[in-house]
Amino acid sequence: MLTRFFLMGLDRKAGLVLTVLALLAVLVPVMTLVVPEGSPWHLSIFSVSLLGKYLCFALLALALDLVWGYVGILSLGHAAFFALGGYAMGMYLMRQIGPRGVYGNPILPDFMVFLNWKELPWYWLGFDHFAFAALMVLVVPGALAFAFGWFAFRSRVTGVYLSIITQALTFALLLAFFRNDMGFGGNNGLTDFKEILGYDIQAPGTRVGLFLATVAALALSYMIASGIIASKLGKVLVAIRDTESRVRFLGYDTESYKLFAWTLSACMAGVAGALYVPQVGIINPSEFAPASSIEAVIWVAVGGRGTLAGAILGAVLVNFGKSYFTGALPELWLFALGGLFVLVTLFLPKGLLGLWAQLTARLPSGKGKRVPNGKTADQKGM
Amino acid sequence: MSAEDTLLYLDGVSVSFDGFRALNNLSLTMMPGEMRAIIGPNGAGKTTMMDVITGKTRPDHGTILFEGETDLTKLREAGIANLGIGRKFQRPTVFEPHTVWDNLELALKAPRRPLNTLTYAIGRDDRTRIEEILDITRLSPKRDRLAGSLSHGEKQWLEIGMLLAQDPKLLLVDEPVAGMTDAETEQTARLLCDIAGKHSVIVVEHDMSFVRALGVKVTVLAEGSVLAEGSLDSVSANQQVIDVYLGR
Ligand SMILES: Nc1ncnc2c1ncn2[C@@H]1O[C@H](COP(=O)(O)OP(=O)(O)OP(=O)(O)O)[C@@H](O)[C@H]1O
Numbered sequence: 359m360l361t362r363f364f365l366m367g368l369d370r371k372a373g374l375v376l377t378v379l380a381l382l383a384v385l386v387p388v389m390t391l392v393v394p395e396g397s398p399w400h401l402s403i404f405s406v407s408l409l410g411k412y413l414c415f416a417l418l419a420l421a422l423d424l425v426w427g428y429v430g431i432l433s434l435g436h437a438a439f440f441a442l443g444g445y446a447m448g449m450y451l452m453r454q455i456g457p458r459g460v461y462g463n464p465i466l467p468d469f470m471v472f473l474n475w476k477e478l479p480w481y482w483l484g485f486d487h488f489a490f491a492a493l494m495v496l497v498v499p500g501a502l503a504f505a506f507g508w509f510a511f512r513s514r515v516t517g518v519y520l521s522i523i524t525q526a527l528t529f530a531l532l533l534a535f536f537r538n539d540m541g542f543g544g545n546n547g548l549t550d551f552k553e554i555l556g557y558d559i560q561a562p563g564t565r566v567g568l569f570l571a572t573v574a575a576l577a578l579s580y581m582i583a584s585g586i587i588a589s590k591l592g593k594v595l596v597a598i599r600d601t602e603s604r605v606r607f608l609g610y611d612t613e614s615y616k617l618f619a620w621t622l623s624a625c626m627a628g629v630a631g632a633l634y635v636p637q638v639g640i641i642n643p644s645e646f647a648p649a650s651s652i653e654a655v656i657w658v659a660v661g662g663r664g665t666l667a668g669a670i671l672g673a674v675l676v677n678f679g680k681s682y683f684t685g686a687l688p689e690l691w692l693f694a695l696g697g698l699f700v701l702v703t704l705f706l707p708k709g710l711l712g713l714w715a716q717l718t719a720r721l722p723s724g725k726g727k728r729v730p731n732g733k734t735a736d737q738k739g740m
Numbered sequence: 741m742s743a744e745d746t747l748l749y750l751d752g753v754s755v756s757f758d759g760f761r762a763l764n765n766l767s768l769t770m771m772p773g774e775m776r777a778i779i780g781p782n783g784a785g786k787t788t789m790m791d792v793i794t795g796k797t798r799p800d801h802g803t804i805l806f807e808g809e810t811d812l813t814k815l816r817e818a819g820i821a822n823l824g825i826g827r828k829f830q831r832p833t834v835f836e837p838h839t840v841w842d843n844l845e846l847a848l849k850a851p852r853r854p855l856n857t858l859t860y861a862i863g864r865d866d867r868t869r870i871e872e873i874l875d876i877t878r879l880s881p882k883r884d885r886l887a888g889s890l891s892h893g894e895k896q897w898l899e900i901g902m903l904l905a906q907d908p909k910l911l912l913v914d915e916p917v918a919g920m921t922d923a924e925t926e927q928t929a930r931l932l933c934d935i936a937g938k939h940s941v942i943v944v945e946h947d948m949s950f951v952r953a954l955g956v957k958v959t960v961l962a963e964g965s966v967l968a969e970g971s972l973d974s975v976s977a978n979q980q981v982i983d984v985y986l987g988r
């Protein structure tokens with residue numbers, strides 16, 4: 359049954375995405391670890407982590423596209439789920455420091471010693487186990503999304519109002535995590551990590567391993583998302599996006615559908631955050647900033663909303679641009695980003711992938727007429 | 741009249757919008773297997789009546805019972821639909837980004853929970869049923885077209901097809917022949933009569949030749965309540981009905 363589910367989502371586009379990811383998974387380790395440093399084909403560890411970071415953003419964008427592109431929920435707070443996943447991972451990494459901290463306390467992280475805390479708060483218990491932390495990476499964002507969605511969807515909050523309360527959610531978390539007495543390191547956040555699963559977090563091998571884990575998470579999430587979109591559940595979601603009330607009159611409890619997609623999306627965002635933190639070496643409250651969530655919306659819009667692959671492409675391209683700009687012309691980056699969003703909204707409502715589809719549609723092709731969810735007409739109903 | 745044995749029982753139903761009474765102490769009963777035509781001037785409350793039955797609008801007063809016992813005023817839209825009440829809207833509403841086939845597949849009677857739809861694989865029975873409906877609604881050649889690209893009349897047919905796929909006990913059909921040619925209107929009348937054998941149907945329509953072709957009991961609504969009820973000939977002879985509706 360599971361194979362059928364994954365196969366259902368496999369069309370040409372999915373094949374392309376998975377091929378590119380597989381290539382990355384082979385080339386990047388070889389170019390970093392095997393190719394000698396002097397060679398033009400050598401990839402530095404710095405670049406590996408940068409790429410890994412982009413792919414984490416791509417996973418966040420994918421999660422966002424699932425709810426925005428296919429269910430019509432424009433979340434302006436998705437970075438909150440990303441950051442919560444990141445904090446869960448960060449807490450694990452803090453516990454791994456052990457007595458190697460500045461104050462040498464074997465149990466308490468430095469910032470707690472600094473605050474004169476005598477024991478670990480209850481919500482830090484268990485985070486010294488990787489399996490527990492990994493579970494929390496899914497459970498914490500998932501549970502928050504579930505509770506939030508439960509109330510918001512039941513009371514039929516939609517459209518702009520829903521977007522605004524998602525923004526309020528991430529802003530509230532931003533303020534909360536800034537407070538020292540919350541026990542998450544205040545505005546410094548969690549950093550100075552030493553080890554993950556016993557491996558030195560700075561070692562090239564570990565870096566490549568983290569990169570591969572990110573590729574795997576992205577590939578798996580992509581397959582789950584495209585499997586869902588191709589299923590009947592996905593069709594219900596798209597129907598809800600466009601005419602929710604009509605779907606209700608067919609007897610579908612639309613709230614539970616939205617809740618399903620929303621919670622799953624939050625879990626994916628949490629995984630993205632958890633993979634991001636060990637690769638950048640820090641998590642602090644700025645990840646909750648409303649601007650982070652809005653940036654994610656721009657990635658999806660640039661790549662093409664409601665295409666999944668476009669979200670990945672948009673996240674990677676925009677962040678490449680960001681790395682370049684913030685290096686070369688840092689003061690211009692925000693203008694460039696804003697301008698890009700305006701341009702895309704005005705001229706490329708379907709993003710880069712939509713542009714690509716338009717260009718290829720003009721070329722004469724001998725292939726069967728394609729119907730919108732990417733299957734050819736004669737496959738219908740298989 | 742008692743609610744027992746009825747399929748649908750409305751008693752003293754009132755709805756106000758900002759002080760305007762769209763339904764005013766409306767009472768109406770439907771027996772299982774019955775087909776009923778509802779006519780009346782614009783703004784009489786015909787669509788609003790369907791809204792209160794299907795849970796879109798909550799009545800201010802009154803009783804609405806399904807199968808003599810289920811209180812529809814306590815349920816939400818999806819719950820009411822799952823009891824077996826299907827609806828075709830006055831303005832045809834189909835799922836435009838989906839193909840004709842997918843529209844029917846979504847409507848097709850099947851378990852409706854997310855887990856059911858996630859694991860749904862179309863079986864032979866379902867495929868045959870959808871193909872049958874495509875034939876009945878003459879949409880077979882357009883099965884892979886996007887519903888959004890259909891003409892107004894085709895969307896009407898598709899929505900009727902979706903009703904058939906849902907296989908409800910009670911069908912509420914709001915102005916099914918608006919935008920159809922005479923020949924199509926006649927086909928629709930025949931189709932509804934076929935359906936009526938197995939299901940109960942309430943049809944709202946302004947097209948008198950269509951109502952005549954149905955040949956069923958007619959209820960005339962005006963200003964939110966029942967003005968007259970009976971055969972088309974008897975209500976057409978009713979002076980009040982002529983004054984408020986037919987004579988104009
Ligand atoms: N949601 C609403 N808010 C305010 N007024 C409404 C609403 N729905 C219906 N009405 C009003 O209630 C009255 C009855 O409307 P309804 O749509 O039921 O009429 P109808 O009999 O279906 O007319 P038609 O033949 O034109 O479709 C109208 O005056 C309409 O303006």
Ligand SMILES: [Mg+2]
Pocket residue numbers: 786787788830914
């Ligand atoms: Mg009406």
